[in-house]
Amino acid sequence: MERLPPLNAIRAFEVAARAGSFTLAAAELGVSSAAVSQQIRNLETWFGKQLFVRSGNRIVLTDAGHAIYPQTARALGDIAAIGRRMLDGSLRTRLVVSVPFSLAELWLAPRLAVLLDAFPQMAIDVRVEDDPVDLVRQNVDLRISYGDYHYPALRMVRLVHDEVLPVCAPELWQRHGNGDSGLAELHDSLFIHTNWGPNYATHPTWADWFAASGGNRSPDPSQGRRVGLSSLAVASARLGLGIALGQRVMARADLEAGRLIALSPVSVRLGHPYCAFMPPLKAERADVAGLVELLSKTAPST
Amino acid sequence: MERLPPLNAIRAFEVAARAGSFTLAAAELGVSSAAVSQQIRNLETWFGKQLFVRSGNRIVLTDAGHAIYPQTARALGDIAAIGRRMLDGSLRTRLVVSVPFSLAELWLAPRLAVLLDAFPQMAIDVRVEDDPVDLVRQNVDLRISYGDYHYPALRMVRLVHDEVLPVCAPELWQRHGNGDSGLAELHDSLFIHTNWGPNYATHPTWADWFAASGGNRSPDPSQGRRVGLSSLAVASARLGLGIALGQRVMARADLEAGRLIALSPVSVRLGHPYCAFMPPLKAERADVAGLVELLSKTAPST
DNA sequence: GGCTTGCGAAAGAAAAACTGATGGAAGGTT
């Protein structure tokens, strides 16, 4: 294979020639029109031939441009077809979703239930594991992560930027709650502290929550209960073991069912959103796209 | 046209698959093997599929890789064919060469004579003009320039890094030369000064030459003759009008014929080399490549 | 067991692509 013309410039040419306008081509390519203009000029310089005649504010293909357009379109079409073939080959396979421990039970499971209710024949494989995950080698179609900074090469969709709020079991509050004085007076031992482990530094603490609600209390973790998983904090609160800073997406079902009560309207946002990552090509699979769509709606659960 | 896979990664894949080795592919592409490795990984990430199986120090195509290779080869071949077609279209045309004034007469002309001697039917069009030249719009196939910094988008070949040395007509030296004391004692009015005009600041002056030859004389330009073209300096010297700092490539024929004599073995290199520029595709035209080849040999002239 | 070869990872450097601002030419409008 000899010297090849610049491929991205070829792509810009194909779109511009088809659109008949650099501006429209730029829109289709998702770049500025100046970028298209420069790419075309690159290609013209490479060939040593003009491809478009510029006359004021419009462009017309030259003979040379006309001559090569069909070939560019065909070649690029062939390459696009490669992608489609890659998809076809993996179409009959299971949909593999990978989630971190904390999201598996209280967040993903209920949502999958909705999905499987609608499409019972759908074959979904859920893997529970921490970042980083090698999507390619593990054949994972979709990875849910906390934070938008893992996997920069992958296509990313933000799902939900969650928040935490104080929750506990109704019985606990009846026993220890003291009227309207709120949480400020409660004993340190009633607080459940969530430890997200060494990998996640940005999780809101009780001190953060008190600061956000206008106070400055900082319950002593050594006095209270400590759990190593945010979903476990919610579960513990539901069991009456104390008052947790529960993530809204995890506590919602229990709150609606009355198994948990929110002790304050004040909430603190997490440092990062939850995000879905997938290989760009797989984003076009209907099942992957559908699942992402479902998950990005803050779909309630039962 | 939907989302396209990264084209340069496709190219890297095609070469790597054909070569069966990232290292060989890297050599063919003219990059490091790490670059190929990264491009392939990009593509695998895009598809969400492995294309090669790595086992220690060798690679084997996966089924997926095997499946798409022929298509990649065909699509890239098509694009390469576009280049060939562009060339064919312009094959019956003249060869257009553009040179700066200073090189036209004493440097390009004798060399073209050699070429036309061998290929009398060759249709060459010589244009004489200063930088910058718009090769595309003016339909120039080959531009010769002083300096390697014009036209960064074009393919460049360094032709010759010229030097200047003091030359004059033999009769002049007989009349004014003073034995072996060299140039140090000559009257200022005998020196010919070359003024390259506002665009070229790096031309060696008499002061530079004296510095290089161990002296520190600096003849007064207002006393001597001044010319605005380096080839004119040589021509003036040949006519006995004074002693010039002549460029070797321009003076060579006169020196060999005895019409000029070199007054010292000391020479000073020019600030930049002379370079040939051409649109990358046209570098593959046989006539263009041949002319560049001829010019880059420091071919003597008659 | 040493030696060589080839791929992978990571950090920094180099190159390419893109943006945003500005200016100009053509066509349409009042």
Add this chain to the structure above:
DNA sequence: AACCTTCCATCAGTTTTTCTTTCGCAAGCC
């Protein structure tokens, strides 16, 4: 005709991508 709008060209500055360099590791090969 003057004005406005659209669209492309150009430029400088920035961002993003790609590449190089260096190192490490795993296999084959004396």
